[in-house]
Amino acid sequence: MKSGRAKRGQARSGQARAGASPAAEPRWLVPFVLGCLFLLSLLPLLSLARAGFAGLVSGQSIGVLTEPATFAAIRNTLLTASGGMVVSVAIGALFAFAVGLTDVRGKLAFSFAFMLPMMIPPQVTALAWVEMTGPASPLLKTLGIAPPLGSPQPLYSLAGISLLLGVQHAPLVFLALKSGLSASPRDGVEAARLAGATPFRVFRDIVAPLSAPGLIAGAAIAFVSGVGNFGIPAILGIPAGIEVLPTLIYTRLASFGAGTFGEIALLSSLIAVIAAAELMLQQRALAGRDYRIIGLSGANAAFSLGHLRLTVELLLVAILFFVLVAPLAALIASSLVPAYGVPLNFQTVSLRAYEEILFRQSMTLKAFGNSMFLATTAALGLLAVSVPAAYLMTRRRGLLANLLGILIEIPYALPGIVLAVAFILTFAAPLPVLNVSLYGTIWIILIAYFSSFLAVSLKPVMSAFLQMDPSLEEAARLAGAGFLRRMRDVILPLVAPAAGAAIILVFLIAANELTVSALLWSAGTQTLGVAIFNLDDSGSSDLAAALSVLVVVMVMLLMAALEALAKYLPEGVLPWRN
Template identity: 35%
Template sequence: MNTNLEQSGLHKNGSGTDKAPIRFASRVWLQRIALGLSFITVFLLFAFPILKLIALSFVHKTGTGLGVYFDLLNEARTWKTVESTLIIISGSTLVSLILGIGIAWLIAYSNLSHKVWLHLIVMLSFIIPSYVVTLAWTSFTGVQGPIADFLHLFSSELKPWSMYSYGGIIWVMGIHHYPLVYLLTVGVLRRIPRELEWASRSGGAGKWTTFRTITLPLAMPGIASGGLLAFLASLDNFGIPAFLGIPANITVLSTLIYEQVVGFGPSAFARSSALAVLLGVIAVIGTWIQWLVQRSYRSSETSYEDMKPRFQLGKRKWLWTGIVWLFLAVITFLPLVSMLMYSLKKAYGLPFGWDNTTADHYRFVLWENTKAHHAIGNSFILSFVTLIVCLILGTAFAYYRLRRPTLLVKSMDLVISLPYALPGIVFGLAMIFTWMEPIPGWNPGVYGSMAILFIAYVIRFMTLQVRSSITAFLQVDASSVEAARISGAGWSSVWRKILFPLTIPGVLAGALLVFLSALTELTVSSLLWSSGSETIGVVIFNFEQAGSTNYSTALSCVIVALIMVFMFLLQAVNNWTARRKGGVL
């Protein structure tokens, strides 16, 4: 019966005009199936490891329940670790807020000279890996460093401030994360309508009153967002507390989780899972506080950034410019120079001089040491492959996210962002639990190989490419795409002639960010590496733990040189973008 109807229908419409709706319906169903499979894949790769980690935290030797949590909460060390964690992240966030807001105000509002270079120097503090910043500051403030030599000019009894302390950890974290506060605050300050500030000044309010009653409340959403990022970055940071805290017996949650995992005790995985959940709870509480702060302040931003100075420094311009440059040099360049000097010394304890310098440490880490040599190769291979995968998949998803913003697609976007939002030590732990045995009884051999690092990098850094590509696509005028489609251009022509040329700067900027993040990564790698799959960060960490500071500083200097190259590449991409848009740098 059905066959006859189909045959009669086809016979009646011999021209095949009724096939078009059938083909359209088939295409719609295929798209839905593909979208459903994509969501399942994204869920299994990005969300399932996190859910598995949470589930494992409820597995106790007495059965399933809250036993692990009760055991941890009954231990004095857990509460001491939580206390240390809160002290350090609160203190470092406060340092980041003070520095970030101050420098953002000077760059956004004043007529300081060379603002473009100042911006690059500020961002350099964050782009350099935290473990390299730590080594730079220990070289700068060490007993053989420039600070000690300067103090000895006044008295041989004076000693520099030890970085191996709560204060040292807070300071290094604060100066490493303050660019996050700066970046979000400077944009908000430039979008505040200057008419509101003029009205306040015209009403008789002074500069400080205007700042306190107008500028600060309107900038608070950006300040709160920057403060939250600094808070979460401090909570996530493993390198600084590992390099400075472990030698001083200062334990935070990230280093305690690391100790539990590498210890391989009878309940190490369950305990580390519970600690990871506790770390996540602190992150959620911080996010909730930031939401409350943002909610209590209103926003009156304009749609464009006002780049013109609002505060003239007058005769003090060069004085303030010199102070800012000196401050940034002290917290950024001098520690790096100290680290370079340390890496060139023949041995620890020798004064720096021509007779005591050598390049042997660089030759050792670059050519003679097999692990260091392989680590550099591994990091570049992992970073490049991660870049390619994220560039293709992340850009494709970003385009689909804007073209079809359905609830399912938005949910995929949220799931993709989860691994990067979580502390790295938590995500690394989730990857271990997932890939040791993805299906009960089946071990694919991923854990313990370089493959797990590749999978982890792609999952963790995919959202960086997605966000950058979405921003790039939003800059394209939709009318130009529609005009091309109406004119009969296919999607391949639209991509080749319109989308690709207009979005390539932003897309490449995201790809370089992915590459740089993967190249210098330590937190996730510290849990997932195995013999033969060491990365640059892991080798530097191992050198430092073994007391081979000359080697760790030498390899760190190589990393800084590479980062400087990539910073110039990013700036070149930004300059290219500005020229294409007719903007002014």
């Protein structure tokens, strides 16, 4: 009798350590999560593949693949993405090595400031740099160093697009490389130093080889992000007649005609193929190499810079000044002058642009309302999917968890322009039974946001579930609590800080999004990103600058709010924290 009780106790104890059993889950949980992921991930991709295949079979759209404009767009896409990758690796690696390996001061401040370009919308980055350079720059005119009138704008070029893609995506390289540097073997570095190795020899023989995975991964992510970026090539490339694949898709959709859906499906497939090829090259570069680390790791592996520390710190500050402070200062200066090209002084300073944006411009007020609605609804609504998905992925290991992970990561990994086309093809026709079309409404943008940002919402929640002891929930289950009661009284209170971080992160990204909404918006559904692009495109640079400044202020306040919550959040949730 005692032996039977002991065995049952051991079984229950083992079950508590492993997590909740499938019997502890309600029957609707797995179908609910899989159904949501089918709608948000698999169905749009199937629609994209079907439209592209139909266009090839019918021959109606295949001509787009042989047009000179397509070849030019492919060439420009590869050139700008590759150039941007080189810039991203150069800047991101420098900051990662300095913050992750050396004894520079103010590491948190450097990381926080360096992450800002990634959080700022790409069209705002492009607009800020345009306002900072060229003969009509109010900032340069105020300083008396503006180029002569009639001089070309240097950023309206392939090199300019590459430079700004590099600045925008350098934080991605920084994040990928910094996580690997934190695991540098402390005892191996100390042993090499005791053996008389110079710091350069230690870096070359120990740190650099172990940094290769993060560096390769960061470079691949920067390239793929550059391939799918719409905001920067749109602001800089369209005025110069330079088209990349995302802007080519945008112009094809704007000039809607016979076979348009098939054409944009094929062009989107080209972007997906380029992105997939780069990721395959990344895997091939890492194949056959063993990067496992044996020994202790940690901050003690940092290099002491000695008398060079101040020089390195000043170099980092100078880079942040040119990639962040100066462009934002130019943006602010442009928002305070009455017309483009007027120098800023006490006689010309004006708040008219802000008055127009905040009180008179119905278009911008509508865009602000749409973005707040979309960002808030996406941030809150995604918890209804990310919490059950994280629960299943941590409690059910194996095939189901892998399938859920793939379905969640695919939309996030795809370029936004490809995802937007997939949703156009999915919801262009009226919905079955309801006979209602979502295309041209704000709801198609919301569903696309759900798909695109689910991975962003999942990461903090997943981290909280992994750090939570499953025996707490198991004890509640054995006491008779049902799933919803356990979720309400045990699980949600424990994951609440991470859920709050997920809400702010999704809101931060969704409120400024452009690439997805650029193809999905229509009259009355424009977002802040679309409004900034349209204002600049129509020549209202002062209004575009004012709206961009307000967006940057909102981004900084939200990031500051996340930083204030840092001590309540699981490790790894805030990307700028070491």
